[in-house]
Amino acid sequence: MEGGIESLWDVVAIVTVSILNTGEVSALEVPQLYMGIPGAPAKQLRGFEKIAIEPNKSKSVSFPLTRRDLSQWDTELQT
Numbered sequence: 001m002e003g004g005i006e007s008l009w010d011v012v013a014i015v016t017v018s019i020l021n022t023g024e025v026s027a028l029e030v031p032q033l034y035m036g037i038p039g040a041p042a043k044q045l046r047g048f049e050k051i052a053i054e055p056n057k058s059k060s061v062s063f064p065l066t067r068r069d070l071s072q073w074d075t076e077l078q079t
Contacts, residue, residue: 008068016062021053028052033063040072 021027033047047063 004068008071009066011064012067012070013065014062015047015065016060018058018060019051019053020058021055024055026052026054031061035069037070037072 015033017031017033019029019031021029028050030048030050032045034043035046036042037044046065046069049061049063051059051061053059
């Protein structure tokens with residue numbers, strides 16, 4: 001378990017994406033999940049995974065999101 005408040009590590013959402021290899025050879029892909037939170041940098045990486053996909057096949061990849069992933073820390077207010 002990670003440090004801090006335990007409830008920050010609760011999974012509150014799961015984002016699933018399907019990746020399709022339309023080529024004629026096997027491929028390695030790295031789907032990435034970026035999020036934008038108001039008042040924070042425009043893009044924040046929240047998940048990635050390297051996967052192998054056979055030609056003309058698809059694979060689903062799921063990214064669980066915790067409360068911490070959807071939170072922002074204010075360094076001035078310490079909240």
